[in-house]
Structure formats: C-alpha cells, structure tokens
Amino acid sequence: MSATTLHNMVMPMLEGAQMTILLFLIAIIVSVPLGFVLTLAVKSGSKPVAGLAHAYIYIMRGTPLLLQLLVICFGLPMLPVVGEYLVLDRFTAACVGFILNYAAYFAEIFRGGLLAIDKGQYEASQVLGFSKWQTTTRIILPQMFRVVLPSVSNESITLIKDTALLYAVAVPELLHYAQTAVNRDFTIVPFFIAGVIYLIMTLLLTTLFKWLERRFKFE
Structure with a gap:
C-alpha cells in the first residue's frame, strides 16, 4: 500500500474522529449533571417526581x-401537529x-454512590x-465522587465506543469514513x-481517569 493511499485513508478518518470526540465531550458534559439531577429527583420526597424519574x-x-x-432523528418529525x-x-x-440515554446510566451510578455513604456521616x-447544603457539598458529594469515579470511568469509555452508532443515523464520524474507504x-x-x-x-481516557483516581484516593 502506497503512502498516498494510506494518507487518503487516514486523514478523513481523523476528521471523523473529531466529530466522535465532539459528541463525546458534549454528551459527557451535559449528561453527568443531568444524571445527578435525576438522582436527586429519585431521592426526593415527592412521590410523583420520584416516580417520573424512576x-x-x-x-x-x-x-x-x-x-x-x-426515534429522535426520524420518528419525532413524523408526529402529528408537533412533528x-x-x-x-x-x-x-x-x-x-x-x-x-447516558444521563439515566449516570443517575443510577450516582444513586449507588449515595447509598454507599454511611448514614453516620449525615x-x-x-x-x-x-x-443541609454544607453537609451535601462538603461531606457527601466529595465521598460520593470517590466512590463513583471507577463506574463513571467505565461508562465514559463505553460512551466513546458507542459514538460509532452515529454511523446508523448518517452522521459522518470515524466509522463512516472507515466504511467509505473500505468500499x-x-x-x-x-x-x-x-x-x-x-x-x-480509550487509552487516553483511561489514563485520565486513573490519574483522577490516584489523586482523589489520598485527599
């Protein structure tokens, strides 16, 4: 395989990888806090709110x-009136x-982290x-963060791989350009x-989370 052919393969795929990374960053930045809000909703004293969150x-x-x-790409526009x-x-x-999707998974991770904290802390x-605010921000959340960090790491790695599903909705990401080059x-x-x-x-992401785990383990 010539260098020119290899270059023609790799450059579009690197461009597609940028789309993959962009989606990952947007999803992780928004879904993590949204997941925590869902966790608070599940643990709220309001049964309707908790029921809807569940x-x-x-x-x-x-x-x-x-x-x-x-459904979001092709189904919602087909709804009558509001489509x-x-x-x-x-x-x-x-x-x-x-x-x-990932907000729901992070919500369960955070819920598990909160359940892991001894009631004696409260x-x-x-x-x-x-x-209550000081207890949450100074005592509970720092401990929860340490507990959930490995699970958040695993879910984030899954997210970076799941970005390949963009291919199914015709978004030109890494896998799209790979398939184009194959054909x-x-x-x-x-x-x-x-x-x-x-x-x-995934290696870079794993390295980042390993560093975070080492840093917060001893603080």
Missing part, C-alpha cells in the same frame, strides 16, 4: 440506544439521544451544626486503522 431511567436503560437515536417543530439536524439529534454533620479501496485496512484510533482514544 420511569424515565427504566425506559432509557431498558431500550437500545440505537432505537432511541432512530414539524421537532426536526433536528442529525448531529444535534444524536447529541440529544446520547445525553438523554448524623455527624448534624452534630457539628452543618446545614472505495476494497481493503479492510481502514477498519484496523479505525480500531487503533478508538484504542488510542
């Missing part, structure tokens, strides 16, 4: 992400789908005269290159 999490975790993407207002460009629709904060050059080499790029991205 139902949302169950639906989003119980149905395939690909199905959700297809014309729900037409989104493919990338925006994909971002919405990933955010809504009682001790009351004895020390901390307000054009009649070789499977682009698939291996795409695999290497995904491995590099």
